[in-house]
Amino acid sequence: MAVTVGASRLGLGAVRRLPAEARPLVRPGTVPAGVVHLGLGAFHRAHQAVYTEQAIGLAGGDWGIVGVAPRNAALVSTLAAQDNLFSVSTLSATDQHTRVVGSLAEVRLAAADPQAVVALLADPAIRVVTLTVTEKAYQLDPAAGTLRPDADLVADLTTDRPPVTVPGLLVRGLLARAAADTGPIALVSCDNLPANGRRLRGLVTQSLAYAGTPQDVVDWVAAQVGFPGTMVDRIVPASTPATLAAARRALGVEDLAAVAAEPYTQWVIEDDFPGGRPAWDRAGAVLCADAGPWERLKLRALNGVHSAAAYLGALAGCETIADALALPHLDTVLRRLIAEDVAASFAPPDGVDVVGYGEQVLARFGNPAIRHRTLQVALDGSQKLPQRILHTVADLRAARQPARWAALVVAAWIRFAQGSADDGRPLPLDDPLATRIRAVLAAAPQTPAGAVDAMLGLDEVVPPEVAADAQVHADVVAWLTDLERHGVRATLAGAA
Numbered sequence: 001m002a003v004t005v006g007a008s009r010l011g012l013g014a015v016r017r018l019p020a021e022a023r024p025l026v027r028p029g030t031v032p033a034g035v036v037h038l039g040l041g042a043f044h045r046a047h048q049a050v051y052t053e054q055a056i057g058l059a060g061g062d063w064g065i066v067g068v069a070p071r072n073a074a075l076v077s078t079l080a081a082q083d084n085l086f087s088v089s090t091l092s093a094t095d096q097h098t099r100v101v102g103s104l105a106e107v108r109l110a111a112a113d114p115q116a117v118v119a120l121l122a123d124p125a126i127r128v129v130t131l132t133v134t135e136k137a138y139q140l141d142p143a144a145g146t147l148r149p150d151a152d153l154v155a156d157l158t159t160d161r162p163p164v165t166v167p168g169l170l171v172r173g174l175l176a177r178a179a180a181d182t183g184p185i186a187l188v189s190c191d192n193l194p195a196n197g198r199r200l201r202g203l204v205t206q207s208l209a210y211a212g213t214p215q216d217v218v219d220w221v222a223a224q225v226g227f228p229g230t231m232v233d234r235i236v237p238a239s240t241p242a243t244l245a246a247a248r249r250a251l252g253v254e255d256l257a258a259v260a261a262e263p264y265t266q267w268v269i270e271d272d273f274p275g276g277r278p279a280w281d282r283a284g285a286v287l288c289a290d291a292g293p294w295e296r297l298k299l300r301a302l303n304g305v306h307s308a309a310a311y312l313g314a315l316a317g318c319e320t321i322a323d324a325l326a327l328p329h330l331d332t333v334l335r336r337l338i339a340e341d342v343a344a345s346f347a348p349p350d351g352v353d354v355v356g357y358g359e360q361v362l363a364r365f366g367n368p369a370i371r372h373r374t375l376q377v378a379l380d381g382s383q384k385l386p387q388r389i390l391h392t393v394a395d396l397r398a399a400r401q402p403a404r405w406a407a408l409v410v411a412a413w414i415r416f417a418q419g420s421a422d423d424g425r426p427l428p429l430d431d432p433l434a435t436r437i438r439a440v441l442a443a444a445p446q447t448p449a450g451a452v453d454a455m456l457g458l459d460e461v462v463p464p465e466v467a468a469d470a471q472v473h474a475d476v477v478a479w480l481t482d483l484e485r486h487g488v489r490a491t492l493a494g495a496a
């Protein structure tokens with residue numbers, strides 16, 4: 001990593017020299033830990049870490065965060081070398097505000113010392129565990145609610161080896177906490193999944209059962225552990241050399257853990273914290289009894305539209321989401337997806353107009369300062385498509401309504417999975433089901449109908465009623481035929 005000659009490194013010693021507006025809101029290194037966070041990616045640093053710092057700054061409390069990276073050793077050593085400090089640059093077309101965040105009390109690498117993470121989960125000082133571990137970490141069959149463990153999780157749950165998976169760490173931690181009886185705790189999913197709290201509860205209770213956990217421990221977990229659902233929202237692309245350069249310009253020191261994010265931020269949290277929580281409400285989070293309607297709104301009207309822009313944009317050769325939004329007619333098509341399909345598919349939270357929310361989403365996607373790569377949003381499609389698009393399709397079809405625009409997104413995902421952009425350049429399939437997807441596509445007749453049959457037949461992705469729907473099938477085949485014959489640009493022009 002090239003470090004500018006003369007620019008010193010962010011750390012406790014550099015805080016005094018930072019511009020006043022860039023200094024942390026709390027005195028770094030002074031707030032004792034009360035939260036463990038699993039998944040130290042850019043999103044956590046620009047979202048929960050910022051809310052938590054503001055909450056501590058406004059209301060106090062021993063709620064410093066122990067940040068645990070499952071596997072990213074480089075990130076952990078970078079943060080440790082900076083005394084756990086990092087900056088967030090908030091970027092719009094015209095402005096940049098950069099501030100160092102002081103809520104990380106410690107950082108740990110789970111892969112290097114899983115037992116230390118287990119011990120933390122049993123520590124009475126820790127009363128909240130937040131998670132950003134991506135969709136694929138929740139190894140459950142969403143329809144049946146039963147565990148679908150991979151080989152690593154099976155080994156975590158059935159042997160004494162140190163756990164390597166997230167559910168494995170949680171189970172081991174809860175067993176230790178129950179044995180030590182160190183008090184109630186909340187496990188808070190901050191991943192983009194429907195009913196994420198309920199899903200995490202299912203993952204934990206199913207994993208406990210799979211591990212043959214004694215009934216008294218199962219009862220302890222049922223009585224002492226909260227699983228509040230949340231809706232999290234802020235666009236935070238993976239950091240690049242340009243992100244680090246922007247932070248250096250604003251701070252006057254080098255920050256190798258810098259992140260950049262859009263101005264918009266939202267957090268809706270179900271208030272189920274038996275061991276207490278940071279005053280996130282003081283920092284602007286909405287605490288409520290049921291985050292479900294907000295999650296549905298966000299997954300369908302933001303993430304679903306994001307995936308649409310990502311697949312269509314990547315096929316058209318666009319590097320970023322903002323570039324994709326500039327494709328002629330894509331905005332019209334996305335507006336029709338929102339108004340005709342998404343808005344018709346569910347009842348939004350009270351007082352929310354889905355079309356107005358969608359307009360705000362499209363403006364956010366167009367932010368030219370956020371260089372969010374289409375390929376980043378496109379990855380893990382098999383894990384994202386159900387809640388983003390296929391549930392919209394299922395709900396519309398159950399009400400006997402068309403799902404034409406959502407079918408276009410499914411077709412774009414299939415063409416993306418086939419692996420070439422409109423100009424013939426290869427597209428990477430970064431997905432936990434990549435091997436299976438490639439196999440079913442290779443075995444199918446090499447026609448649009450063959451590919452659609454194969455992909456709608458992926459029963460771990462596509463709900464059975466959607467797979468069996470002849471109208472959906474015909475719509476997806478028609479779109480895929482257009483995309484293959486004419487490409488994204490002409491397909492959009494013909495549709496809009």
Ligand code: CS2
Binds near residue numbers: 235307377378
């Ligand atoms: C994106 C999300 O990468 C993706 O799949 O759709 O990460 C999106 O940026 C966030 O959910 C916004 O809150």
